[in-house]
Amino acid sequence: MQRVRGVVASRKGAPVELVEIDVPDPGPGEAVVRVQACGVCHTDLHYREGGINDDFPFLLGHEAAGVVESVGPEVHDLAPGDFVILNWRAVCGHCRACDRGEPWYCFATFNATQNMTLADGPDAGRALSPALGIGAFIEKTLVAAGQCTKVDPRARPAAVGLLGCGVMAGLGAAMNTGGVRRGMSVAVIGCGGVGCAAVAGSALAGAGRIIAVDLDERKLARARGLGATHTVDAKVNDPVEAIRDLTGGHGADVVIEAVGRPETWEQAFYARDLAGTVVLVGVPTPDMRIPDIPLIDVFGRGGSLKSSWYGDCLPSRDFPMLVDLYLQGRLDLDAFVSEEIALDDVEAAFTRMQQGEVLRSVVLL
Known part of the structure; x- marks a missing residue:
């Protein structure tokens, strides 16, 4: 287990907080990813405002790129050191949509099974609900290995991480x-x-x-x-x-x-x-x-x-192709990065987003 810092929405409408979080070692089919960049998306604000559900506290952030730090048992196509974009559509491969050759409609997508938890205070040990099954306003996050899509490591994390949600x-x-x-x-x-x-x-x-x-x-x-x-x-x-x-x-x-x-x-x-x-x-x-x-x-x-829904994308198909186009100069993902901010500036970034001042604020870690 590792103790890291992350941004949490503890109750409806309350300002987000930067707190200590315990991240378990990866179990079967899981990976721990060291987050390098994560975009501030309207969906994160919807979570904070209770517009998604009321499973507080939420660990916010989901438009992210980073480097795999460790993997659990039964992970065969991912290794420490891989540069990845995180996605919230880890396809199962065997539901009725996947069986008919349309995995982008997968009806049984999945996330990590273990919980990341609050580390300190009266709620120490309380499980967090990661935004879109990711939770990436954090130094290191636990996800299902299928939520990691390997892409060219030459790409700028702040730009290509945005493929994790809104831009895709x-x-x-x-x-x-x-x-x-x-x-x-x-x-x-x-x-x-x-x-x-x-x-x-x-x-x-x-x-x-x-x-x-x-x-x-x-x-x-x-x-x-x-x-x-x-x-x-x-x-x-x-x-x-x-x-x-x-x-x-x-x-x-x-x-x-x-x-x-x-x-x-x-x-x-x-x-x-x-x-x-x-x-x-x-x-x-x-x-x-x-x-x-x-x-x-x-x-x-x-x-x-x-x-x-998520641009009907298949991350394993679309992310590497779009990153290649970005590296060729044919897709300007950098144009979506309005500003780069620190982990403790997410609350202020919500305000700038609501006022239409930015396309995306991106947290760099």
């Missing part, structure tokens, strides 16, 4: 779920970290026209830097009309909704071309409902209405 979600929403192909028109509604990644993924796939929509000019500027050919300020323009105007009156071939709200999903529905595709990658809250859209419109417009 956006890239995959375009490239995997949306099936964006060369020459297509794409609209992205919401240009935070995930939306900007969807813009970058559309550009990487060769889309001919990429329309970024947001209320914040700062976010639209970032989207332009990542490949948007046109932008729409939703404060002064109706997004549906603007997208249609920019696509010959038809609507976009693929519209990616990266906000997670009923009203923006409805905009996406009507902003797509006939037989086009809508991709929902923004995360809604449990109380939200699909807008009251006439069923004849669903039938008459044809096409596909899809949700994208």
Whole structure:
């Protein structure tokens, strides 16, 4: 067992704390990873606010890269010294999705079985709930070996670690779920970290026209830097009309909704071309409902209405490929790193994130 420092949300809405945590030695199928970098994601804030569940205390952080320090028994394709990106979709290999050759839909993903625990105080020994089964705002974390994806060690940890969640979600929403192909028109509604990644993924796939929509000019500027050919300020323009105007009156071939709200999903529905595709990658809250859209419109417009969970990615397939593109200079993951911060600056980073000042703050360890 090792004692390290980590960032914990102890109760709903309370500021996070930097505390001592006990990390057990890896058991069968597990690995301990020395974290080098971890992005500050909206999902971490959702955990702190009780928006995921109430299994406090949470060990936050999940967009991470680092080096394997030790592995437990029954781990055969991972070794100490391997540079890895952590993922929260460790596929089982034998559920009904995996058996039909679609492991990116695995219905039985898994995490480490042992618990990391609080080290001191009246709650010493209390088990922590790691965010998305990872918990990476910590010097060393315990994960299932399947949550470690080996990539080229020349890559910058602060940049490629973001593939662990938000950036992969956006890239995959375009490239995997949306099936964006060369020459297509794409609209992205919401240009935070995930939306900007969807813009970058559309550009990487060769889309001919990429329309970024947001209320914040700062976010639209970032989207332009990542490949948007046109932008729409939703404060002064109706997004549906603007997208249609920019696509010959038809609507976009693929519209990616990266906000997670009923009203923006409805905009996406009507902003797509006939037989086009809508991709929902923004995360809604449990109380939200699909807008009251006439069923004849669903039938008459044809096409596909899809949700994208983690960009429908398969980490073992997608992470090494995307890291290679990054090293070739074809995918600018560095552009997503707005600032590098210390482990004790996570709470302040949440504020900067909520105010739209950053794409990603990244904790360096």
